[in-house]
Amino acid sequence: MSKIDPIFAAVTAPGTPFEIGEQEGLRFFVNAPSDLNQLIESARRFGEQTCIVDRDGPEGERRLSYTEVFAWRDRLAAHLEIGRGDRVAICMRNRAEWMVAFLAVMKLGGVAVLLNSRGSAAELAAMVEEVTPALVLADADRAVLLRDGGYDGRLLDVTQPLEDRGDAAGDGLIAKPGDPCAILFTSGTTGRVKGAVLSHRSLITGLLGTQLTGSMVLHNMAREYGMPVETLAAQVPPQAILLVYPLFHISGLGSGFLAPLLSGGKIVIMRRWDAEEAVRVIEREEVTQLSTVPTMLWDMVNRARLEDADLSSIRNIGSGGQALPLNLLEEVRKLCPHSMLGTGYGMTETSGAIAQAVGADFLAARTSAGRVLPLVDLRIEREDGTVCGPNQTGEIIVRSAMIMSGYWNRPEDTAKTFTADGWLRTGDIGYQDEDGYIFIVDRAKDMVISGGENIYCAEVERVLSEMPQITECATFGVADDRLGEALVAVVQAKGLDERSIINWVGERLAPYKAPVRVAFSSEPLPRNQSEKIDKIALRALWPQLAANN
Template identity: 40%
Template structure:
């Protein structure tokens, strides 16, 4: 970066009295929590504010443009069907099982406007994963696209008894008396009125997302109206910081031109994640921005859309940025509109940061740290700060309290490593149906993240380890337990250990160390086919290491995960050296 930007001055200006992010304090369950007082506190408030953008383009998908007014009217039409035909009411749980699309947004708006809880199911899940997520959260209705409806049909589980609204062109896919057509329900939307919202309170559950549990099963994270909007305000504050830095670096003329244009974002993150829902959909509702929807990741399509639609920001995991840089189409498109590239969910390699900055010198890069349970980031770093500290996840946002503690719960000083704990209005209320897990996560008002980190003497946070056994592959969290649970269901598997191997593109990839049952001969293809039936494709091990005897144990008779991991990494490095020498 050629210019220095005073980050503390920008923060102070954004949060000063009368500024867009003026601070105020509220009390939640006896705990004082800071929030941005000028930001909406519930989804209905957000929707009311977004009505002023009626004539703007809201979404672009498959070269089709849809205005805010069109999307809101379709949502109103669907919301009326939910309440009148299906009896959906406040607090009821409705599953949304769809890939990224304008219809996903319409379904989300309709469900939440009706006061119901939008249960955002991982659309990449295997049939049994989808069925279990819906059953574990006690949903009463499913809104699905055709592909996900087929997967649920294949699961042949408890979700079969539920009514469904299906987005499909094939009427034969609809079960008579149980299924309704999405398109039929929104027919006549042109004459619909404004989006009517049921009254809600800040403490009401607004939506549920899923996080993988250490037991191997996904847990429903309950997010209140207040916490969702607090998380969104943190997202918009971080974006404001990044864009302020871009404007300072670009100069007054470019800054003025930029400020007068509609914000345009390319959304590639799944909408069932915080990165897609909060940072994409809700952020666009907040700013009146245009969302360019890429249903399936393709670097050539992404580059074309950035140039054609004047995309200003994109949130992508490092593997996607590698794909863009290596694409033969990289220099074929005008990328001058791009101002901010946000990344999270995986470690950002310093060499990637350097390489992408060489070809996009005008772009501000940003990252942060957060989780589903915190409604997104609790800290962020961007611009020259990111270049100076590429291994840091940034400074704490004004609306969050974060500290590092030892095993006895005592605060640790800068430089010392310990567990990261978080407090604030942006926290979840707990895990659905799992009071013991919820109680174990919250202690004295602080949420224990399970991540290990440290602060430096300037207040920047660094993530140094994971207390939980988890693999992060292409920005997706994969718990070792869920992979191991799927594999031990195979009758020929006696023992299994899942670990992550380093990968230059995805960061890590899952692999499995397997001990067969006596008398069984296993091969990788057989186990891969078995696992694909139970897990999403990105969770399926990319390699299998077979061991003839029981895995080594610790003194407490548990598998020596550290020792086995060290052994496999050594084998992996040796194989890589041999391939290079060959």
């Protein structure tokens, strides 16, 4: 997407909602509010339109209008008893209460700390200890886990009925753009939790950037069809998104929740992925938008074939993590003939996607991660800090108003992540071609993406090393037709079997972080010239090691 594109110039012209300015080298939306709550308040105008469909409530399905969601938010806010800048942890599975809790924290000027609800008691305790929240908002199951993990601070189970205390008005102050808004966790290369601090400006810029992309797509389609934008917009079906990603992920928080909320969309919550249920829900709720990973798309395609389901309501499918196989792409087109496919690239530290490709752009470079978005600067650097040219591989470095402020209470980690001139080191290795597409070729952070979930090898290896029988260990990803990548482990150990090792990890970390296979080596693991375990050599040896176990 070029800045000299006439449609881009018109959509971002002075006086428009997406007018772009520049300050201290960063581009930003001139007319954006400085406080996320101001943006959220604008959604009140959708009134009686359906906001949330939660199919797993205490009394079965719940359908909440925007009016009802805001009324619930106001009732909950009266119970929080927090001040501006107080950190409030949210620990729940995907459910209406999670969303209402986030909105209530924003109303009172708090900082929402998003805990991984799939974590073990020990993992939750580590996250809480990292940020010392004034309050934890949880559901019943997570409340038990938090107490089991040792948290003895203030905790409110928001799944219980609330006494009506009226409306907590807050202090009436408006946050500054750089004030903390939310903290999301990423394990990083050390295997220890780190809280990425996202400011109001970074989250708002990411959300408005998503709306700008949607506006550009609409204008381009109108030009292609030869009709006014207003005419085309009137023909677009009401937005309904199937929320699959966890809300504690930036993708779930941003594209799955806040972006559709601000657009008046209907958010249909899935507690957990189930292809049979997903197909039924898409058909019944006339879902128009789905953000998922290839694993889930395959599941959906296979189930839809069996049931002869009508998925023609879907207009937008976003898929990240790995390239869509050509045969899957063709099957999706058959089932969803009106759909526009897209991909994106981003991370927690960037408040969401910093590169995207949609429709024809996506099909032109299907294996890419998209083109850099308008408010993002990106460069590819060699190890010596020099900038790479087109098609030359190096680390991806970015700068934008979307970038995090830093890691909570981790100045050393923050300093390592930013360059001296304020650019963020993504830790991803890739290149940019002559047409501006970004291609990811490796992950310097040694992370495995399995079924759409990020698994940090260092974190799993730390837990494995706590088994007294293990002398040394290494984990890495291997190709898997269904998951994209599967985490496997190689250990040098005595008196253990594969199941005991898998169970050890699954009991101490979220179950999806446990290796799916474990191979045993009778010899010390291979090492490189730096005396580090050589995972390149181990990957080459994996078929032989796995066959011998």
